[in-house]
Amino acid sequence: MSTGTADSARGEFASLLRGLRGRAGLSQEELAHRAGLSVRAVADMERGRTRGPQRRTVAALVAALAPGEAGAEALERAAAGGRPRPRATPAAPAGLRLPRDVGDFTARDADLARLRALAVDPGTGDPPVVLVTGQPGLGKTAFAVRAAHGLAERYPDGQLAVDLHGTRTPPADPREVLLVLLRACGIAENTVPQDTEGRADLFRTVAAERRMLLLLDDAADEDQLRPLLPAAGPVLTLVTSRNALTGLEGAHRFSLGVLRxxxxxxxxxxxxxxxxxxxxxxxxxxxxxxxxxxxxxxxxxxxxxxxxxxxxxxxxxxxxxxxxxxxxxxxxxDLQVRATFALSYGLLDPLARRVLRRATLAAGPDFSPQTAALLAGTTLREAERCAEELADRGLLQPDPAAERYRFHDLLRLFAAEQLAEDDPAGLARAQETTALWTLARATAAALHFDPERSPAGDPDRATAPHGTEEARSWLEEERAQWLDALGRALADGHHREVLDTAEAMHWFSDRAQEWEQWARVFLDSVAAARALGSRRDEAVHLNYLAWAYNLCVRDPASGLATARAALAVAREVGDLLQEGWAHGYGAGALQRLGRHEEAETWLEESADCHRRNPAPQARLAELSTLNALGAHLRSMGRAGEALDLHRRSEALCRVGIPGQSAELLALYRDNTFHHLARDLGGLERWAEAEPLLRRALVGFETAGMAAWSEPVRLDLAITLRRLGRSAEARAMLEAARRGLAEQSHPRQAEAELELMEAIRSGS
Structure with missing residues (x-):
């Protein structure tokens, strides 16, 4: 269309619109309100400043003015005369044609089917925009190209592809991209506005009349993308980006993952x-x-x-x-994984780059923003911001439920290579600072479970866990991190910190007996005690280690050897309490090795040590030893003798122990109830056993002691079966089987057998 023809059409439309508004008796403001347009838009149209308004704009004006059929047709003809007429374009220019589809493209069938369904029925009146995102190397472009080729027949007016260079510096300028798109649509360059807004408006006008597919590959951000998106018409826009583009409104999001x-x-x-x-x-x-x-x-x-x-x-x-x-x-x-990652890394600001590369020093499969902050030497708030940005850019994978992040394996290798940018001495200081901070937090968290001490010494009270539930969550989530910190602190010579952390873990370890890592914890603490020259601490932590070998690692040979070492050190320093514990842990190992007579002797010696010790702590130890000796006798078929011993334990619980908390004594009492009930079961006095088991179960559940409550649940289920209460017993057996399996408890096989027998017998 010539410039003169376009000007004439604009003048005709303006004159018609002014006349129709006058006959309707409306001001520009009133017409704008009725038509849902801006007053400025109406004024520009009446002054001939608007190039051929779009059909939906004309339709809105007709609805507001009600000019009759003839008036409506005249208004549309005048508007159409002012719209730009594209030149004939049988095919897109070579630079804008769809890239070649990959013949061996694999997988993504479900996502492709979803995208095809969206093209058939977008669900809204707006032209659909499909945003394909994900980390570098996921094949976002290949996916979009495969989808575009598969849908090409639905878009006979053209398929255009533009590389927006979002991973380059600088990315493509939307103003220049719009010029390329308009020329591809047949618009003469001398009729294209100079400003971005004008070009965007013209492109939307052209696109609104076409059934076209637009592939915008490698978008940088929302500001680059928004001017390029059609506002009306049957256009499908496919966008790929390494960034999440969370600010983009109304897009249908496809977040690709790794292959199976x-x-x-x-x-x-x-x-x-x-x-x-x-x-x-x-x-x-x-x-x-x-x-x-x-x-x-x-x-x-x-x-x-x-x-x-x-x-x-x-x-x-x-x-x-x-x-x-x-x-x-x-x-x-020219295909390189490293180069692909480097494009994204190069676009990060210096702090985000430091957070990314130093996060590779975190232990375990994932890490928290707090760990990232410590390693990067920045604030928690800045680390949180960087982690979110890195996740949005596909460089970290956020946990769907918790504020934690992980690397793809190859991205971790790439990011770790970038540690060469850091000063080695600075890295060592950051790791040491992180380790000591983490140990201080771990120590304070573990003390929530110590009935004799209160939590203290957390390095950041504002973010410190409150109560046992939060403390346990932190200790579990950060297990790999504080275990690594323990080893690093030991290597760096922070022996007192290692010993303090391990000591604080003593009571918590009883609640997480399924963790094999307790052997590693107490190996480190034994080494720290030896480095400090503290023989008493060495005896204490050798006993903790013997416990871990027996119950957590289930290595009774190592448990026995460690108990013997603890016994030798305890005798050397004259520590009767640790001598008694060493006998007890040695007895447990001997029992597991099938050396039952020796085990009984060691238990009797343990009880004798504690009985001769006047310290209040020895009373608790005596309770434990009497219970263990009774359990051993019961396992040897001597349930009556076991019952007598456990009655002695019960008497000690009733008398109480000066200086010990009610919470701690309740645990010992409930443990004694459990033993008494098992003795009574061994004597087939099931009715007497049931109430004791129920009391023990409630006590352990209230204290959060799953390692103790689940065996009680199993014994209660067995008792109920023997009492003929089949339905109740079976439900409890199923619950016990699940609970014991979660802990990899040695009695889970017993639970399986009991449940199978109950099913077979119908009881």
């Missing part, structure tokens, strides 16, 4: 052939795992193998198994 192992193996098969994969099936699975199921990494490995048809898959798997060589090996021509 079988999908990765399928991609290998498509690239190098199923026969080659079948010949080394395990190596193919290993390769998939070593690539972290990341599509880019899997494709690179596959294409390397395709270029070397004689190379064995196992050879490449062996190369990738070396973490130091893995990223070097994951390159094929």
């Amino acid at each position: 192992r079988e999908e990765s193996v399928a991609l290998f098969s498509r690239v190098i052939g199923p026969e080659r994969v079948a010949a080394e099936a395990q190596a193919a699975r290993d390769l998939a795992d070593l690539c972290g199921q990341l599509p880019l990494a899997v494709r690179i490995a596959a294409q390397r193998l395709a270029a070397r048809p004689q190379e064995r898959l196992a050879r490449l798997a062996a190369q990738l198994a070396d973490e130091g060589r893995r990223l070097d090996a994951l390159r094929a021509g």
Whole structure:
């Protein structure tokens, strides 16, 4: 359309609109209100400043003015005359055509089906915008291209693809992108406005009349993207971005994840052939795992193998198994995993880069913002901000339920390489600071479970756990971190801190007996005691270690050797309490080794040590030993003798122990009730056993002692079966089986057998 023709059309539309508004008796403000337009928009149209208003704008004016059929048609003709007329464009320019589809594209079937359904029925009147996001290397572009080719027939007016260079500096300017798009749509360059807003308005006008597919690849941010999005018409826009673009309104989001192992193996098969994969099936699975199921990494490995048809898959798997060589090996021509990650890393600000690379020093599979803050030497608030940004950019994976983050395996390797940017001495200081802070928090948290001491010494009272529930959650979530801190502090010579933390864990360890790591904790504390030259502490922590070997690791041979070492040190320093405990832990190991007569002798010696010791702590130890001796006698078929011993324990509980808390004495009392009930069961006095078991169960559940409550639940279920209360017994057996399995408790097999017997017998 010539400039003169367009000007004439605009003038005709303006004149018609002024006349119709006048006949309707409306002011510009009233017309704007009725039509849902701005007053400025109405004024510009009446002055001939607006190039051919869109059909929906004309429809809104007609609805407000009610000019009749002839008037409506005249208004639409005048508007259409002013709209830009594209030149004939049978195909998009070469630079804007869809990229080639990958013939061996694998997986994503469910996401592709969802996207096709969205194209058929967007669910709203607005043109659908599909946003495909995820970490680098997930194949976002390949997915969008596959979808675009599959949908091309639905968009006969064209399919345009633009690279927005979101991972480059600077990214594509939306003003320039709009010019390219308008030229591709056949708009003469000399009719295109100079400003971004004008170009965006013109592109929306053109797109509103077309059934078109638009692929905007590698978007940087919302500001770059918004001017490029059609506002009306049958246009489907596919956007890919490494960033979450959380501020983008109304988009249909597709967050891609890594492949499943079988999908990765399928991609290998498509690239190098199923026969080659079948010949080394395990190596193919290993390769998939070593690539972290990341599509880019899997494709690179596959294409390397395709270029070397004689190379064995196992050879490449062996190369990738070396973490130091893995990223070097994951390159094929111009495809490189490291380079892909580097694009995203280079766009981060200095603090975010420091948080990312130093977070690789965190122990365990995930980490908290607090750990990231300590390692990076920044505030918690800044670390939280950086972690959220890194998650939005696909460089960290947020936990769906907790404020914790994890790395993809390959991203962790890449980020760890960037530690070369840091001064080694500064890194060492950051790790030492983090370890000591973490140990102080762990010590304070563990003291929530110590009935004789109150929590103290937390390094940050504002974020400190409150109460046993929060304390346990922190100790569980940060287990890998404080265990690593314990070892690091030991290596750095902070022996007192190691010893204090392990001592604080003593009571908490009873509530988490299923943790095998307790042996590691007390190995470190024994080493710390020896480094400090404290023989008494050495005896104490050797006894803790013997307990861990017996109950947590279930290594009675090591338990016996450690108890003997504790006994020797205790005798050397004249510590009767630790001598008694050493006899008790040694007896437990001997019993597990099947040396029952020796175990009985050691238990009697333990009881004698405690009986001769006037200290209040010895009374608690005597209770424990009497209960253990009674349990041993019961296991030897001497339930009557066991019952007599446990009656003595019950008498000690009734008398009480000066200086001991009611909470602690309640635990010992409930433990004694459990033993008494088992003795009575051994004598088939089931009715007498039931109330004792119920009291013990309530007490342990109230105290949160699952390691003690679940065996009681099993014994109560057995008692109920013997009393003929089948339905109640079976429900309790099922609960006990679940609880014992969660702890990997030695009695879970017994629970399974009891439940199977109950099912078979119908009782």
